[in-house]
Amino acid sequence: MKGVSGSLRVAIIGAGISGLACAIELERHGITPDIFEQRHRVGELFTHSAVFLQIMSRPIKDPVNELRKDYGIIVEPLNKLKKIIMHAPNVTGAVTGNMGYLVHLGQATKSVACQFLAQIKSPVHYNTKAEYAALAREYDYVIVATGNNQVAKILGCWQDVYTPxxxxxxxxxxxxxxxxxxxxxxxxxxxxxxxxxxxxxxxxxxxxxxxxxxxxxxxxxxxxxxxxxxxxxxxxxxxxxxHNSGSVYPHQVGNILFAGNAGGFVEPTLGFALLAGIKSGVIAARAIVKGKSYEELLEKLKKTNRLTLPIRKSLNRAQNKDYDHLIALLIAPVIKQLTYNTNIDSLKIVASLLNIYDRYLGAAPKKIESGDRRNDP
Ligand SMILES: Cc1cc2nc3c(=O)[nH]c(=O)nc-3n(C[C@H](O)[C@H](O)[C@H](O)COP(=O)(O)OP(=O)(O)OC[C@H]3O[C@@H](n4cnc5c(N)ncnc54)[C@H](O)[C@@H]3O)c2cc1C
CATH class of the missing domain: 3.30.70 (Alpha-Beta Plaits)
Incomplete structure (x- = not known):
């Protein structure tokens, strides 16, 4: 490995949101990565709108500001998300407030991937299906940001969590x-x-x-x-x-680092992955540039997945009457006030309660098995 960051050779496999976020951060530190993309342009094959959910960024309230201030990533959303209307078979209710943002995904110029592409100068080698092992021999570092679990599976780092x-x-x-x-x-x-x-x-x-x-x-x-x-x-x-949601450990094998979906940064309850995917790309770049442990720098991100896993486990057992109760609870005035109008990390509280409940029933394992399964405390 070379000592001067500017001379480091970095390959990024995948010009999706996590790979491009990684490139933005590397360029900020004077590194020009080679980006390999198997398609002829960036962005998911189909156009769709997605959300940056504010509740996933607690205790920080505004995910777009957080990305800009803490990660140096600028996203132009489609709109603010002001309302979520939730329907269970017999109960419908809405919550309002600053809930997050709606963003454009796909290949249109407004899409997040195209916005990121416009922020980099590094070459994107289109129509090139990259092979991680060959790149790992040729480059100082390889960022696997392929949006899938193939490399993590080959290297024995992947465990399925939720694959709807x-x-x-x-x-x-x-x-x-x-x-x-x-x-x-x-x-x-x-x-x-x-x-x-x-x-x-x-x-x-x-x-x-x-x-x-x-x-x-x-x-x-x-x-x-x-x-x-x-x-x-x-x-x-x-x-x-x-849609593959899984846990990855370790997130770095030799000079290969996993980011985005390929690194298991898909929250298992509803499959939210944008914020964590972008952040993991930036963090991978920082780990390389600063010579720090990627695994340690990821600690905060891994915590969200660990927290939401009990919620997914509970949902996996849910019946329609449970959904009716859940929506009724989520729109109850006290919960609404606490969850949507304060900065409380309600996700953490709900997850902890569910974990206690599961343990009480003897249904859950003693340790939450997300993210890391080897040395992680
Ligand atoms: C229908 C749907 C709705 C979603 N809604 C939300 C939402 O509302 N909120 C949210 O937070 N998240 C949402 N997500 C999740 C989020 O959009 C994705 O998980 C995220 O965009 C993944 O980013 P990524 O960079 O990891 O992978 P991708 O964006 O998939 O990029 C990976 C890139 O790597 C390329 N590639 C793969 N293998 C190779 C190779 N060998 N060589 C070269 N290139 C390669 C691919 O062509 C692709 O361009 C949604 C996902 C889906 C599918």
């Missing part, structure tokens, strides 16, 4: 551009969920995340979802994919 199948579409209708909707109903989502995130007044992403579904079965759940909820939106561009 997702079907989604762009829908046309009339929407509040600052409001997201969520549905919990075992009839069509099993222990997954469905959501609608608007791009603007007329267009939105509708997605269904089904636990245990496959490419063969997801279409039937999608049909059922539309029948039960009686939607009459016009549908464009239907897509489907498997």
């Amino acid at each position: 199948w997702v079907m989604g579409a762009t829908v046309q209708g009339s929407f509040d551009p600052c409001a997201m909707q969520m549905w919990l109903n075992t009839e069509y989502a099993k222990t997954g969920y469905a959501y609608l995130t608007p791009f603007n007044h007329k267009s939105a992403t509708m997605a269904l995340v089904v636990t245990g579904a496959t490419r063969e079965t997801i279409g039937d759940y999608w049909k059922r979802f539309w029948q039960v909820e009686k939607f009459d939106y016009q549908v464009n561009n239907i897509w489907d994919l498997q």
Whole structure:
């Protein structure tokens, strides 16, 4: 390894949000990485809107400010997220406040990946499927930001946590551009969920995340979802994919560092991964530049996944009556006040309570098995 950061040779596999965030930070320190992207341009294959959920950034309130101030990453969101409307089979309720932001994902110029691309000068080698082992021999460091678990699996660092199948579409209708909707109903989502995130007044992403579904079965759940909820939106561009959420340990093997989805930075409850993916890319760059332990620098990020794992475990056992209770609880005035109008880390509190409850029932293992399974305390 060379001593001067400017002379370090770094390869990044994947020009997704985590790989590009890593490149932005490396460039800030005078390193020009080589970025390899198997597609002909950056951004996910299908256009969709997603959310930066403020609750995932506690105790910091504003995720866009946090990214700018603490990580030097600038994101131009589509809109502020001011309202979340939650539907269980027999209960519907809404929470309002500064809930986070809606962002554009995909290949359009507004998308987060295209925004990041505009912030770097490093070359992106398009149409190049990179091979991590060959790059590890050639470069000082390799950042695996492939959005999938293949390399972590080969190196024995991956453990599956939640692997639902997702079907989604762009829908046309009339929407509040600052409001997201969520549905919990075992009839069509099993222990997954469905959501609608608007791009603007007329267009939105509708997605269904089904636990245990496959490419063969997801279409039937999608049909059922539309029948039960009686939607009459016009549908464009239907897509489907498997969403992998897993834990990775260690996050660095020799000169190979895992970032984004490839590093297991997908929160297991609802699959939120943007904030952690971006942060892990920046942290990987900082670990390289400063010669620090990546694993240690990641500690705060790993904690969120550890915290939310008990929530996913509880949801995995949920029935429709539990969803009715859950939504009724989430919209109760005291909870609303504490969760959405203060800076309290409510995720942490809920997760701790669920963990205690699970232990009481004897259903949960004594130690939360997320993130690290070897030396991590
Ligand atoms: C439907 C859906 C909705 C989501 N909604 C939200 C949300 O609302 N909020 C949230 O926080 N998160 C959300 N997420 C999660 C989040 O969008 C993704 O997890 C995140 O964008 C992943 O970023 P990444 O950089 O790890 O991977 P990606 O963005 O997938 O980028 C990986 C890149 O690596 C490239 N690549 C892979 N292998 C190679 C190779 N061998 N050589 C060269 N290139 C390679 C790929 O082509 C790709 O461009 C959602 C995800 C999905 C699928």
